[in-house]
Amino acid sequence: MSARFSRLCLIGLGLIGSSIARAVREKDLAGTIVAVDASEFVRARVRELGLADEITDSPQAGVSGADGVILCVPVGANAAVGAAIGPCLKPGAIVSDVGSVKAAVVRDVAPHLPANVHLVPAHPVAGTEFSGPDAGFASLFTNRWCILTPPEGQDEVAVAKIRAFWEAIGSNVEVMTPQHHDLVLAITSHVPHLIAYNIVRTADDLETVTEGEVIKFSAGGFRDFTRIAASDPTMWRDVFLHNREAVLEMVARFSEDLAQLARMVRWGDGDGLHALFTRTRAIRKSIIASGQETAAPDFGRSGPPKS
Numbered sequence: 223m224s225a226r227f228s229r230l231c232l233i234g235l236g237l238i239g240s241s242i243a244r245a246v247r248e249k250d251l252a253g254t255i256v257a258v259d260a261s262e263f264v265r266a267r268v269r270e271l272g273l274a275d276e277i278t279d280s281p282q283a284g285v286s287g288a289d290g291v292i293l294c295v296p297v298g299a300n301a302a303v304g305a306a307i308g309p310c311l312k313p314g315a316i317v318s319d320v321g322s323v324k325a326a327v328v329r330d331v332a333p334h335l336p337a338n339v340h341l342v343p344a345h346p347v348a349g350t351e352f353s354g355p356d357a358g359f360a361s362l363f364t365n366r367w368c369i370l371t372p373p374e375g376q377d378e379v380a381v382a383k384i385r386a387f388w389e390a391i392g393s394n395v396e397v398m399t400p401q402h403h404d405l406v407l408a409i410t411s412h413v414p415h416l417i418a419y420n421i422v423r424t425a426d427d428l429e430t431v432t433e434g435e436v437i438k439f440s441a442g443g444f445r446d447f448t449r450i451a452a453s454d455p456t457m458w459r460d461v462f463l464h465n466r467e468a469v470l471e472m473v474a475r476f477s478e479d480l481a482q483l484a485r486m487v488r489w490g491d492g493d494g495l496h497a498l499f500t501r502t503r504a505i506r507k508s509i510i511a512s513g514q515e516t517a518a519p520d521f522g523r524s525g526p527p528k529s
Contacts (some may be wrong), residue, residue, distance in 0.1 A: 223384045225390035227290035231256040233281055233303060234266050236454070237349060238320045239294030240358030243273040245391035248360045258284035267355045282310045282372075290387075293331070294318040298460035301330035308334035314341045316380045321455075322407060324371040324400035326464035332373060339378035345369045345403065346393060347411070351452040364392035371400040408468035413476060415458055416469065418450035 230252035232239045239257075240303055246252050255275035258281050259265050265277050285291050285307045293303055300319065304418070317339060321327050327343045335341055338344050348366035351355065368388040372381045385395045398406075425444065486494045 223379075223386045225251055225383070225386035227252045227288075227293055227387075229254045229256065230290040230291050230292070231258060231284045231290040232274070233258040233284065233307075234294035235259045235264050235273065235355045235358075236294060237353050237357045238362075239292070240268070240271075240355040241360065241362040242292060242294070242320075242391070243268075244358055244360035245363060247273070247506065249390055251387065251390055252290070256284045256288060262322075264355055268301075269339050271355060273355065273358075281306045285315070287312055289315050290383075291315060291317045293317070293321070293327075293333065296454075296457045296460040297321040297323050297464045298456075300327055301334075302334075302434040304331035304334035306360060307372075308336065308339075311336060311339045313338040314340075316342055318342050318344045318384050320344060320346055322411060322461045323465040324403045328371070328373050328400050332448045340377045341373060342376060342384040343371045343400065344384060344388065345371070345407070347407075348393075349453075351449050353378055353454045353457075354420055361392065363388070366393055368393035368395050370395060370397045371403050372397070373400070376429055391432055394425050404465050404468045405471075408465060408472040412465060412469050413472045415450055415453065416462065416473065417459075417476075418447040422451040 230246060232243055232255065233259050235243065240261075243255055243257065246255055254276065255274045256276045256278070257265070257268045258278055259268065260279055262279075265279065268274055268277055276284075281303055291301060291307065291311070291313070295303055300321065304317075307317075313336070317335060318341075319327050319331070321343070322345060324343050324345060328341070331343075332341050346363050346366060346368040347452060348362050348368075350362075370381060370388075381397070385397075388395050421444070425466065483495075483498070485491070486498070
């Protein structure tokens, strides 16, 4: 199965969209790369960076004649984008996306697509806390997972095409149902972000801790929470609103486990705490062993920039 598209349209050139553009250019996976973005600034930067062959603010014009379309917008924008591009898609085109929530993508996009257009949602589980076209890089997806969640009965050739595409830019590919994806990502990604946002908010709200002290002593765990909490606010707002059921279920489970941990601390259950920490340490080691993280000291950071 060829991974190459004749005309690939990327709608939204933020971190993920611009990284896809760079990887596609590097691997020669498209005859023509079309970039669509509503922001005049983003379009100008895409032009300056040479990320696309054609650049427009019109989704309708961008998808015209495209055999591949990837939505790289916040999941809350999918319905509007789907409605805009639906009538302009050519027969046989494959529409995909990069959102962190998948059931909502199927719900919001599929109704707007013609019967002869294929929807194969995808979620590259990769990213940084930075955003915009300058934040992207071609190797972002290398040895990272990309999860495909095609609706039941979707064309197998279209699914194989998107699988080949993501494998060609370096990803490991897994296929699962949209509902299962949303449950898995709720605990591995969405709830950790929710916790990070809340911890940073709590620290900021503490009257007994000055802002200077929070910043001064953030070289430990708090610093790593702030990295996650610096992620794009629009994207994460939409993630929580569009995966609320799974997120709330995982939050409830987390709250129960946190209460159990608090009881261990309250009652001095050293054996219980040691057993739990040993178990969680093993999970961390397995993540490193699978190549999804580095074992380098300080999470691979090279230290603060030299002045």
